[in-house]
Amino acid sequence: MTTFEIRSGVDLHDVQGNIIKGYGRYGFPVARYVTYRINAAVAGRTFIKLLVPMLTTSVPWSESGVVEEGTKQPPSTTNVALTYEGLRRLGVPERSLLSFPDEFVMGMRARASILGDVGASAPKNWDPVWQTEDGQQPVHLLVTINAESSDALAQRYEEVGLAARAANDVAGDSAGVQQLAGHRSAGGADAAFQDGAALRDEHGTPGPKEHFGYTDGISDPYYKDSGSRSSNVIGGGKRLRDSSPATDAGWAPLATGELLLGHTDEALEYPAAPVPSTLSKNGTYLVYRKLHQNVATFDRYAASEAAKLSMEENLFRAKLVGRWPNGAPLASFPTEAEANAFNAKLEQAKADRFDETATPTQRAAATERHLELKEQQSGFDYREDIAGESCPVGAHSRRANPRGSLEFGQDHAFSTPGALVNRRRIARRGLPYGDSSDRSVDNGDHGIIFMAIGASINRQFEFVQQQWMNFGNDFRLGNDQDALLASWPDEDIDPLRARMTFEVDPDGMEVPKICTGIPQFVETRGGDYFFVPSLTALSAIARGAVDPT
Amino acid sequence: MVGAGGGGRLPKSSKHYGLTALCPIKLGTAPGRNSSYEAVVRETLAGLDSHERSPMARVPNTYLARLYILKDVFYEGRSQQEHLKSQYLFFGSDFHGELEPYLRGMWENIEPEVRLIWQHCVAFGSSVNSAESFVDYIKKCQVSNTFLFNGSNDRPLAEQLKGLYLKQEFGDFVASHQGASDDELRSAFLSFAERVQVTKLDGPTWRPGAQTLESARTHS
Amino acid sequence: MSNVAGKAQALNVWTPTRRKGIENRIIFWVLPRFFKKKLRGLQTLSLIHYARWVIIAPKDFPNLGEGQPTEELRHHYECFLSNFNGNWDQYIDSFSMSLGTGLDMLWFKNVGFPNSVPIEPFHAYINANSIPTDHYYSAYPLAASNDVKAAQRVRDSLVTLAGSASGMSPKQFRQAYDDTIRKHQDDISRLDESVIVSLATEAVQNQARQEAF
Ligand code: HEM
Numbered sequence: 001m002t003t004f005e006i007r008s009g010v011d012l013h014d015v016q017g018n019i020i021k022g023y024g025r026y027g028f029p030v031a032r033y034v035t036y037r038i039n040a041a042v043a044g045r046t047f048i049k050l051l052v053p054m055l056t057t058s059v060p061w062s063e064s065g066v067v068e069e070g071t072k073q074p075p076s077t078t079n080v081a082l083t084y085e086g087l088r089r090l091g092v093p094e095r096s097l098l099s100f101p102d103e104f105v106m107g108m109r110a111r112a113s114i115l116g117d118v119g120a121s122a123p124k125n126w127d128p129v130w131q132t133e134d135g136q137q138p139v140h141l142l143v144t145i146n147a148e149s150s151d152a153l154a155q156r157y158e159e160v161g162l163a164a165r166a167a168n169d170v171a172g173d174s175a176g177v178q179q180l181a182g183h184r185s186a187g188g189a190d191a192a193f194q195d196g197a198a199l200r201d202e203h204g205t206p207g208p209k210e211h212f213g214y215t216d217g218i219s220d221p222y223y224k225d226s227g228s229r230s231s232n233v234i235g236g237g238k239r240l241r242d243s244s245p246a247t248d249a250g251w252a253p254l255a256t257g258e259l260l261l262g263h264t265d266e267a268l269e270y271p272a273a274p275v276p277s278t279l280s281k282n283g284t285y286l287v288y289r290k291l292h293q294n295v296a297t298f299d300r301y302a303a304s305e306a307a308k309l310s311m312e313e314n315l316f317r318a319k320l321v322g323r324w325p326n327g328a329p330l331a332s333f334p335t336e337a338e339a340n341a342f343n344a345k346l347e348q349a350k351a352d353r354f355d356e357t358a359t360p361t362q363r364a365a366a367t368e369r370h371l372e373l374k375e376q377q378s379g380f381d382y383r384e385d386i387a388g389e390s391c392p393v394g395a396h397s398r399r400a401n402p403r404g405s406l407e408f409g410q411d412h413a414f415s416t417p418g419a420l421v422n423r424r425r426i427a428r429r430g431l432p433y434g435d436s437s438d439r440s441v442d443n444g445d446h447g448i449i450f451m452a453i454g455a456s457i458n459r460q461f462e463f464v465q466q467q468w469m470n471f472g473n474d475f476r477l478g479n480d481q482d483a484l485l486a487s488w489p490d491e492d493i494d495p496l497r498a499r500m501t502f503e504v505d506p507d508g509m510e511v512p513k514i515c516t517g518i519p520q521f522v523e524t525r526g527g528d529y530f531f532v533p534s535l536t537a538l539s540a541i542a543r544g545a546v547d548p549t
Numbered sequence: 550m551v552g553a554g555g556g557g558r559l560p561k562s563s564k565h566y567g568l569t570a571l572c573p574i575k576l577g578t579a580p581g582r583n584s585s586y587e588a589v590v591r592e593t594l595a596g597l598d599s600h601e602r603s604p605m606a607r608v609p610n611t612y613l614a615r616l617y618i619l620k621d622v623f624y625e626g627r628s629q630q631e632h633l634k635s636q637y638l639f640f641g642s643d644f645h646g647e648l649e650p651y652l653r654g655m656w657e658n659i660e661p662e663v664r665l666i667w668q669h670c671v672a673f674g675s676s677v678n679s680a681e682s683f684v685d686y687i688k689k690c691q692v693s694n695t696f697l698f699n700g701s702n703d704r705p706l707a708e709q710l711k712g713l714y715l716k717q718e719f720g721d722f723v724a725s726h727q728g729a730s731d732d733e734l735r736s737a738f739l740s741f742a743e744r745v746q747v748t749k750l751d752g753p754t755w756r757p758g759a760q761t762l763e764s765a766r767t768h769s
Numbered sequence: 770m771s772n773v774a775g776k777a778q779a780l781n782v783w784t785p786t787r788r789k790g791i792e793n794r795i796i797f798w799v800l801p802r803f804f805k806k807k808l809r810g811l812q813t814l815s816l817i818h819y820a821r822w823v824i825i826a827p828k829d830f831p832n833l834g835e836g837q838p839t840e841e842l843r844h845h846y847e848c849f850l851s852n853f854n855g856n857w858d859q860y861i862d863s864f865s866m867s868l869g870t871g872l873d874m875l876w877f878k879n880v881g882f883p884n885s886v887p888i889e890p891f892h893a894y895i896n897a898n899s900i901p902t903d904h905y906y907s908a909y910p911l912a913a914s915n916d917v918k919a920a921q922r923v924r925d926s927l928v929t930l931a932g933s934a935s936g937m938s939p940k941q942f943r944q945a946y947d948d949t950i951r952k953h954q955d956d957i958s959r960l961d962e963s964v965i966v967s968l969a970t971e972a973v974q975n976q977a978r979q980e981a982f
Pocket of ligand 1 (some may be wrong): 210212214215217218219220267291292293321323396397398400401426427447448450461462465469484485523
């Protein structure tokens with residue numbers, strides 16, 4: 001049954017909508033990320049004042065007849081986030097500024113060695129908009145717009161631009177807030193904004209694929225009181241010990257404080273947060289990372305390495321990520337036939353659900369079926385696959401969320417199987433950008449605007465990126481890096497260094513396969529760390545009324 | 550396990566020894582300096598080379614070791630405040646084997662550094678002039694462990710290092726011989742075994758303390 | 770001054786304890802037994818090479834004569850010393866969340882110990898009572914505890930395999946070889962330098978490198 005928790009411990013009107021809603025899932029296939037510099041505090045504060053009424057909150061949208069409460073889904077959404085330098089320039093007092101965590105104060109560029117942004121990913125190779133001459137963060141304010149159509153997107157972009165101009169008029173400074181160009185795009189390196197868009201299938205319908213050909217955006221953490229569908233706890237929550245991962249008894253919601261400041265977290269306390277609490281409560285952090293994808297290299301490597309290891313290429317691709325390109329998890333569907341059969345059912349149920357010619361009863365039944373199948377897409381763990389014979393221990397999605405598997409089969413080693421995982425979850429809110437229909441070159445305009453949201457950048461995103469993607473010790477995999485994201489300081493790296501093992505049943509007859517010479521598939525092209533204030537905090541910032549005394 | 554006397558081991562059957570020693574540093578101003586003895590000791594420690602060039606790299610069977618200065622105890626704000634009367638050079642070492650041979654090995658291999666590090670400790674200059682007297686001295690400074698945890702193993706260091714060398718070399722061998730025929734595989738392995746000398750502990754192997762792969766291999 | 774030696778980090782924590790000798794004996798008698806069953810967590814976590822707890826009574830502070838004053842302390846002191854993998858600030862969550870009650874027992878009755886969960890007060894307590902290491906040495910900066918253990922397993926198997934290989938037919942050898950790599954499929958992952966876990970440590974190392982010229 002679809003039920004929404006609306007009345008809860010979180011004031012969803014106060015929480016910006018991009019935090020809780022993966023807009024891509026709600027039929028918003030296009031997005032625009034607009035970067036601003038704040039040169040005059042008054043203009044910046046006025047801009048925020050004008051933006052606040054335009055912002056999308058986390059209040060659930062009504063879905064025809066299912067809930068009584070909630071607002072109607074708009075044609076576009078708008079959200080705003082600020083860097084440390086942005087907060088400083090808006091006049092937020094020193095005492096509040098100093099209470100932000102180090103990594104946020106430093107910004108993403110200064111964290112390059114922690115994040116493995118070296119070689120092709122080094123900050124000097126980022127898009128011009130992220131370059132800095134004075135060592136300060138160049139981008140101060142980020143507006144993110146998601147929309148159901150390009151028209152709706154263009155219209156909202158126009159309105160945001162008007163607000164910026166109006167703010168500059170008020171301040172009497174035509175460059176008070178200044179839109180920063182310099183995003184690399186198909187048209188060159190100086191685009192006025194960064195566009196993102198769901199990739200379209202051969203019929204032109206936007207879908208969930210990313211540029212390497214995988215279905216993305218499936219797993220999504222589920223937090224207590226976040227207002228989303230309660231069955232999303234399956235696979236999205238934290239793993240409990242004794243019930244099946246296929247059922248909601250096998251999972252519990254993550255503490256709200258893992259996502260939002262001002263709420264208790266998994267360590268039974270309020271996450272460290274800036275002062276005063278009106279500035280931090282219901283706010284959170286956003287990591288914005290533009291990740292270029294070398295599609296030609298990826299395709300070439302998948303074909304040649306699969307052949308070298310005598311594997312079906314599709315299986316090879318699945319092993320890298322832990323899900324088949326069609327999204328079915330390897331842990332539950334170890335063979336391609338099973339994965340395809342499952343996916344066919346899922347697609348059918350989805351088609352039936354939105355079939356305009358069917359009766360309401362038929363559609364309701366199809367909806368039920370579709371949701372159940374989606375639960376199967378998420379409701380699994382690796383505890384029956386400790387060795388990694390179905391899903392490799394080093395597969396991207398297993399690294400990113402090992403679910404219960406870090407007990408390594410030692411049941412009851414920890415008080416809960418998710419002890420090492422529950423504080424490392426991140427909510428992904430990005431979209432692909434560009435076009436990769438020409439698969440023969442790497443240097444087209446294509447990649448992911450990766451956005452990660454959580455209450456601590458350092459404990460969640462940076463930890464996952466550094467310890468789980470760029471390193472292997474927590475998985476007992478030495479220095480092995482994630483195959484998708486591995487980055488190298490230079491190109492001629494020893495091929496035996498860049499490798500990944502596809503494990504087998506230790507008691508069986510097969511032998512493990514080891515991919516070697518994995519090239520760099522993904523390059524960082526820019527980004528920064530942002531604070532996503534609550535609406536209350538934004539109003540206080542806009543009034544210049546933040547007072548930590 | 551509340552070890553009496555020796556107290557560096559738990560359980561007694563383990564070959565892992567955890568030495569904890571607190572060596573009092575002389576009080577007062579170091580001769581010819583405007584600083585305390587403690588400051589001189591700290592400077593000496595700061596001047597030691599690290600990793601493969603650390604003196605401890607030459608002390609047989611040292612897994613991990615540390616030196617720091619205990620300046621005082623901490624005040625927790627809830628009880629009566631108190632202070633130490635001396636400052637102590639803390640020497641902790643986790644190693645394989647028995648205490649006395651270990652300390653003798655230390656003296657034999659790094660006597661000049663031992664003298665340099667400990668020279669300003671109480672009673673060191675007056676009593677230590679040989680391996681045996683060094684052993685006696687450290688034993689006087691030793692405090693018993695209450696509880697010792699081994700999350701690794703208790704093999705001789707040479708075995709641990711050889712293992713690491715073999716793990717790395719064998720991994721590379723496996724990764725680069727996938728798809729070889731049975732004949733090729735066996736003969737390639739035989740030359741591999743010839744090269745890596747599986748049972749020979751003194752080489753080829755990894756160099757103690759090596760911080761980079763390059764310097765680890767220079768030993769092999 | 771560095772607490773870092775490649776993949777190992779040193780931690781030195783000194784705290785006054787109100788625990789009496791008898792309580793210590795009980796706790797540390799129970800612990801190893803507890804470790805076997807309940808605290809399998811610490812073994813499974815596998816982030817520690819070696820660690821120890823030393824309870825030091827006032828009379829235990831070594832006194833070597835030659836005018837060294839006698840310590841006059843009211844408290845016993847608990848000295849905790851650990852060699853673990855990863856960065857303490859980063860891994861405190863892993864330790865706390867997975868070992869909670871075990872840690873509480875180890876610092877039981879220590880003055881001001883706030884319990885290991887919630888984590889912020891525990892983190893503050895450990896930081897406030899830590900002493901930086903002046904000289905820290907690891908025999909294998911390139912290895913985590915997991916790697917040392919994996920290496921030993923690999924070596925043990927290779928001794929057998931290499932010892933018998935020359936007497937085997939290629940077919941027999943293939944079988945023995947396949948068995949070996951199946952058994953050690955993840956033990957043979959690649960070792961390399963540690964990822965950079967602390968920008969401060971990176972800066973210290975860079976400065977040391979510059980000074981070397
Ligand atoms: C171009 C870069 C990337 C690509 C192509 C990519 C692709 C994928 C795919 C195909 C999935 C499986 C689908 C799903 O579960 O939603 C996935 C899951 C995931 N990825 Fe990535 N990813 C990228 C970068 C990253 C980065 C940088 C991080 C974090 C540091 C990350 C964290 C995750 C997480 C947390 C999951 C969900 C795992 C789960 O809960 O089961 N990804 N990614």
